[in-house]
Amino acid sequence: xxxPGVTVDFDVNNPDLTGDTDTQNEIFIQLFxxxxxxxxDLLYRDDAISNFSGSPLTGExxxxxxxxxxxxxxxxxxxxxxxYVAGDVALIGVRFSVDSTGPDxxxxxxxGSCTDVxxxxxxxxxxxxIDRPVAGTLLPE
Amino acid sequence: xxxxTNDVEKHTALYEAAxxxxxxxxxxxxxxxxAVAVWEPGRPLSGEARKAAVKEFLARKPKMSAKxxxxxxxGDTALLIVDWSIATxxxxxxxxxLTGVGVDVLRKGADGNWRYAIDDPYGEQ
Numbered sequence: 539x540x541x542p543g544v545t546v547d548f549d550v551n552n553p554d555l556t557g558d559t560d561t562q563n564e565i566f567i568q569l570f571x572x573x574x575x576x577x578x579d580l581l582y583r584d585d586a587i588s589n590f591s592g593s594p595l596t597g598e599x600x601x602x603x604x605x606x607x608x609x610x611x612x613x614x615x616x617x618x619x620x621x622y623v624a625g626d627v628a629l630i631g632v633r634f635s636v637d638s639t640g641p642d643x644x645x646x647x648x649x650g651s652c653t654d655v656x657x658x659x660x661x662x663x664x665x666x667x668i669d670r671p672v673a674g675t676l677l678p679e
Numbered sequence: 680x681x682x683x684t685n686d687v688e689k690h691t692a693l694y695e696a697a698x699x700x701x702x703x704x705x706x707x708x709x710x711x712x713x714a715v716a717v718w719e720p721g722r723p724l725s726g727e728a729r730k731a732a733v734k735e736f737l738a739r740k741p742k743m744s745a746k747x748x749x750x751x752x753x754g755d756t757a758l759l760i761v762d763w764s765i766a767t768x769x770x771x772x773x774x775x776x777l778t779g780v781g782v783d784v785l786r787k788g789a790d791g792n793w794r795y796a797i798d799d800p801y802g803e804q
Contacts (some may be wrong), residue, residue, distance in 0.1 A: 587751045594751055622723050624796040625713035627756060629784050631802070653802065655758050655784055668751045668758045672803055 541577065544568045553580040554663040555656060559621040559630060562656070562664070570614045575605030582666040583657060589668075592675030607676070612638035619651070626658040627667075636676055646678045682709065683792035687757045687785060690793050691747045698743045703734040709794055711786055716798040741767035745781070755787035763800065779803075 541548070546564050548554075555562040569578045579601045587594045591603045616634040632652050640646045655668040682693040682705055690709075697705040707730045710716070715723045716732070724732055745763040761781040769775040782802025785793045 583753070585753045587753050589751070596753070620717075620721075620799075622715045622717065622797050622799065624711060624715045624725070624784070625786075627784055627786055627796045629782065629797045629799060629802075651803075653758070653782055655756060657756055667753055667756045670749075670751065670758060670760070 541572060541574075543572050550577065550580060552663070553665065555581060555665060557623070557628075557658070557664055559618055562630065563616055563618050563632065567614050567616055570608065571611070573608050573611040575603075575608040576601065578608055579604050583659070586666050587668045588666075589670045589674070590676040592677060610638065612636045612676075616652075628656040628658075628664070630654040630656065638678065640678065648673075648676060648678055681705070683790075683794070685787075685791040685793065687750060687752055687759070687787075687793050688747070690785060691745050691759060691761055691783075694795075695743050695745045698737070698741070701737050701740060703730070703737050706733050706737065710798070711788070711794045711796050714795050714798065716795070717802070718798075718800060720801045736767075739767050741765045748780075757785040757787075757793065759783040759785065760803065 546568050548565055555565055569581060585596055587596050588600050595603050614634060614636050616632045618630060618632050620631040622629045634652055635647055635649045638646050651672040653670045654666060656664050657667040658664050682697045684690055684693055694709055697709060715725045716729050717723045718732060743763060743765045745761050747759050747761050749760040751758045761783055763781055764776060764778040767775050779801045780803040781800040783795060784797040786796045787793050
């Protein structure tokens with residue numbers, strides 16, 4: 539099945555960030571920029587922790603936040619600064635910018651670094667376990 | 680000396696104790712077999728090279744102070760953000776103070792104990 543705006547190879551029935559750092563980054567960016575929070579949430583393990591909101595969220599609360607946050611289609615750019623893999627766990631560092639629109643329609647740009655922990659499941663798929671923006675949140679002040 | 684723990688909140692203090700004891704075997708026992716350490720930015724070490732680097736570094740009798748600032752635990756994986764400093768000596772024997780904010784990824788083993796999988800002491804820059 540094809541997802542609008544998503545050109546990278548991604549199976550919604552078998553989500554996998556893969557073991558390749560550049561592919562991970564491309565999948566992450568494209569699903570973030572799809573504006574579909576439920577789709578983006580597929581990249582996270584059920585018990586994964588996301589700190590994009592400024593608080594550690596997991597499960598249903600994480601999904602609800604992604605739906606609300608991504609609906610207005612904030613636009614993510616990200617490049618990998620470092621990646622280390624130790625068996626079934628990986629640490630990825632990225633520099634990112636998120637462009638969105640403020641309450642008065644003015645453009646808002648947020649820039650920063652983010653640390654991501656990925657885990658390789660027993661089924662051979664890599665998924666997000668923890669994300670943590672260094673500034674503490676992806677939300678504008 | 681074994682300083683492993685099943686309580687991730689205690690891991691950093693126990694690591695500090697192992698490090699300050701100068702016991703390289705105790706320090707190395709706190710890492711998974713596949714662990715990666717990045718004690719010099721951009722130069723990840725694993726396996727025997729990682730273990731040897733611990734021995735070499737501890738030979739200068741450095742003293743560490745480390746305090747976790749944040750911890751995120753999900754199942755058998757944890758991310759710790761740690762403020763640390765190490766008082767050591769440089770190659771000429773002059774006092775040197777190293778500081779940083781570490782990004783530590785831990786895995787819980789089958790024995791229930793937490794170990795470093797990725798140790799990135801300059802991870803937040």
